[in-house]
Amino acid sequence: MPASHLAHWDWSPKRLIEWGLSIGVATGGLIQKLLERFKHPEHGYRSSLGLPSLSKRYGKDRLEAACALALTLSTCQYRHVKDILASGRDQVKPATADLWSSPEHDYVRGVGYYQ
Numbered sequence: 001m002p003a004s005h006l007a008h009w010d011w012s013p014k015r016l017i018e019w020g021l022s023i024g025v026a027t028g029g030l031i032q033k034l035l036e037r038f039k040h041p042e043h044g045y046r047s048s049l050g051l052p053s054l055s056k057r058y059g060k061d062r063l064e065a066a067c068a069l070a071l072t073l074s075t076c077q078y079r080h081v082k083d084i085l086a087s088g089r090d091q092v093k094p095a096t097a098d099l100w101s102s103p104e105h106d107y108v109r110g111v112g113y114y115q
Helices: 013-023 025-036 041-058 060-073 078-087
Strands: none
Touching: 013 025, 013 041, 013 060, 025 041, 025 060, 041 060, 041 078, 060 078
């Protein structure tokens, strides 16, 4: 068997998901989505096995935040997680969007005007 195939021999979908869950719920969920994308889970190994290297490079907390953001955006691909980490988007706090309400004016006709 070629060396590139032997590297995947020790991994199983269950082991990959368990590794992801050891980082956090979002990472485990992302790995599960990566494996579900393909008819054969083995086709998702390469993408899934890229996440541990991202964990070493950026840290477990940042990887978990990036995976959570990727799941929120429904972009469950390795390259999207890598791009989120590289751009630092995982460290940006989401802005709290206040609900907009119209200010009171004298020239607003109101509901009764249209009946």
